[in-house]
Amino acid sequence: MTTSTTLDASAVAPRRSAARARWLAVLRTPVGAGAGLLLALVLLLALVAPLLWSGEADRIDTSDVLQGASAEHWVGTDALGRDVFARVLVATRLSIGLALAATSIAVVLGLLLGCAPLLLGRRGGRLVTAGVNIAVAFPGLLLALFFAVVFGVGMTGAVLAIGFAGAPAFARLSQTLAAGIADRDFVSAARIAGVGRFRVLVRHVLPNIGEPLVVNATIGAGGALLAFAGLSFLGLGVQAPSYDWGRLLQDGLSGIYIHPVAALAPGVAIVVAGLAFNLFGEAVAKGIGLTTALGGGFAPGRALRREETRRRAAAADQTPPATDPGPEPGRPVLDVQDLSVTFPGAAGPVRPVRGVSFRIGRGEAVGVVGESGSGKSLTALAIARLVEQPGEVTAGRLRFQGADLLSGGDRTHRRLLGTSFAMVFQDPMTSFNPTRRIGRQLAEVAQEHQGMSRRAALARAVDRLRSVRVPAAERRAHQYPHEFSGGMRQRAMIGMGLMGEPSLIVADEPTTALDVTVQRQVLDLLAAVRAEDDVALLLISHDVAVVGQVCERVLVMYAGRVVEDLPADRLRTGARHPYTRALVAAVPDMDVDLDQPLPVIPGRPVDPAHQPPGCAYAPRCPLASARCTDEDPALADDGTGWRVACWHAGEVAADRDVPGAAPVALALGERA
Numbered sequence: 001m002t003t004s005t006t007l008d009a010s011a012v013a014p015r016r017s018a019a020r021a022r023w024l025a026v027l028r029t030p031v032g033a034g035a036g037l038l039l040a041l042v043l044l045l046a047l048v049a050p051l052l053w054s055g056e057a058d059r060i061d062t063s064d065v066l067q068g069a070s071a072e073h074w075v076g077t078d079a080l081g082r083d084v085f086a087r088v089l090v091a092t093r094l095s096i097g098l099a100l101a102a103t104s105i106a107v108v109l110g111l112l113l114g115c116a117p118l119l120l121g122r123r124g125g126r127l128v129t130a131g132v133n134i135a136v137a138f139p140g141l142l143l144a145l146f147f148a149v150v151f152g153v154g155m156t157g158a159v160l161a162i163g164f165a166g167a168p169a170f171a172r173l174s175q176t177l178a179a180g181i182a183d184r185d186f187v188s189a190a191r192i193a194g195v196g197r198f199r200v201l202v203r204h205v206l207p208n209i210g211e212p213l214v215v216n217a218t219i220g221a222g223g224a225l226l227a228f229a230g231l232s233f234l235g236l237g238v239q240a241p242s243y244d245w246g247r248l249l250q251d252g253l254s255g256i257y258i259h260p261v262a263a264l265a266p267g268v269a270i271v272v273a274g275l276a277f278n279l280f281g282e283a284v285a286k287g288i289g290l291t292t293a294l295g296g297g298f299a300p301g302r303a304l305r306r307e308e309t310r311r312r313a314a315a316a317d318q319t320p321p322a323t324d325p326g327p328e329p330g331r332p333v334l335d336v337q338d339l340s341v342t343f344p345g346a347a348g349p350v351r352p353v354r355g356v357s358f359r360i361g362r363g364e365a366v367g368v369v370g371e372s373g374s375g376k377s378l379t380a381l382a383i384a385r386l387v388e389q390p391g392e393v394t395a396g397r398l399r400f401q402g403a404d405l406l407s408g409g410d411r412t413h414r415r416l417l418g419t420s421f422a423m424v425f426q427d428p429m430t431s432f433n434p435t436r437r438i439g440r441q442l443a444e445v446a447q448e449h450q451g452m453s454r455r456a457a458l459a460r461a462v463d464r465l466r467s468v469r470v471p472a473a474e475r476r477a478h479q480y481p482h483e484f485s486g487g488m489r490q491r492a493m494i495g496m497g498l499m500g501e502p503s504l505i506v507a508d509e510p511t512t513a514l515d516v517t518v519q520r521q522v523l524d525l526l527a528a529v530r531a532e533d534d535v536a537l538l539l540i541s542h543d544v545a546v547v548g549q550v551c552e553r554v555l556v557m558y559a560g561r562v563v564e565d566l567p568a569d570r571l572r573t574g575a576r577h578p579y580t581r582a583l584v585a586a587v588p589d590m591d592v593d594l595d596q597p598l599p600v601i602p603g604r605p606v607d608p609a610h611q612p613p614g615c616a617y618a619p620r621c622p623l624a625s626a627r628c629t630d631e632d633p634a635l636a637d638d639g640t641g642w643r644v645a646c647w648h649a650g651e652v653a654a655d656r657d658v659p660g661a662a663p664v665a666l667a668l669g670e671r672a
């Protein structure tokens, strides 16, 4: 117990100290220090002013009414002879308190509305988003006046009115922030692990949007202060005998031509306090690297515009669960046929993945190679059901362990994928939630799917970390992701996949962000996991050499489709598709002549929105013929399982008049 507590404290310390350092850095800037001091003074005044000056502020002296500024009354007296300066000081508490109450309502309501699309289905989410968009289009003060009429005249009505009027801007901000976090790999990992929407929101999204929300709430409080003063000035806010700065402004207006100072004093207080909140919020936002999205708290025009599209159809949850038949000898772990992913485009639907078909057997390692934009990662996301609206996944067949991933609800698939499917992402830095300890994130899977207690799940997490060779696993399980090195984070990610009993690991460029030595360790680990547990591996990489070393079969993708499916040991010398050979030729080896330019593939990959008719590779292909530009070749099997989509498969280029063809053809010829 003692050890655990000590470890927790040691793990939390660096995180806390980093946050403290950031805030201290803000306070060391001239603007940050000035705004911080001003805000502290305003808050201190709100606390002590009513205690010190209430008597003087409320003392009526009919012999001293409407007096100008004097040594006794610094900014004069009101119509009942009360000291205006004392009243302005005393009004600080009510003015600030009401502004903070209204801001709290705006933040809570905004957070609920902003996060609702993550919890609701597609239709419900769209409805909420549309409502927020409409509300944001109205000026904040206009909304406040509308709600003031709805909630009635008085202090409570005004607080509610300003809170409700500020909510749309915070809702938009929350939506934007939450959508940004929902894009991150650790959220995808949690969803693959089967963590439900509500838990994803509470554990992974909210902790990561807290800081920017607090900063914007500070700025919003300045706006709420001004809005409240406006309502009180119009007689819709604080009512006599209570008074805030807006009310004092209204009282002083009648004598503004006789004693302007008495009327201006509450106005100056409003400006100073509003500036204190705004400047402090802006300074903190700049210091911690945020773009403030609310401006004055009621300025929705500055809010970042991004649509929230992270939901799946809630109705799918109602469908009866498909059974998980588990791995069976001879049956493929993954069976994909005619998989396509379509997005709406300006000139019609765009299909970045087109008719992909392949199977992976138990314990088999299959690599997927291709240039950026060839559809490799999107294919993996489609298999893991991580393509969100407006993307649409269609397939003739998409079966994992015999279960149909195209039918059945979210919950069913979460259960199946959470226990039998593991995904390793490219960037180990974004694969884990930075606000949660590694052990807890691993344990979440076991708690969710295996019904383990918190303690037992953590023990399994430690065991899994040990199995992926994380040193001092027990101590490391209590640490945060930033305390892990890149390679160790990637190993922990693999460990997370092993919390269940995976039959397939999809590794999407798992070594790209790592240095060469660590790359080797991660690849060795994947190979060891495969060998020990007979787990199938789908390794996505742009590195042909890596895939050739680790895998038994290689799928080569170009322009969203598989153009060759060949044995890995034939990749280097036996590839039949011109694109595969060009990819291999572009990999430098120890024999490369450094005096010669390295071979490259001429031209650029195809834009999915502008697929040419015929073979998509034709504009870059040294073997392209008239038939190639007219007809798209099918992926034909030669009877051994080797599949190629090319009209001239296996032919070697003669020296043709194709731009950029000569260097590649020459390189291919030399290697052959």
Ligand code: SF4
Residues within 6 Å of the ligand: 577, 578, 579, 615, 616, 617, 618, 619, 621, 622, 623, 624, 625, 628, 633, 645, 646, 647, 648, 649
């Ligand atoms: S079909 Fe024609 S253009 Fe396409 S890869 Fe084969 S030879 Fe080249």
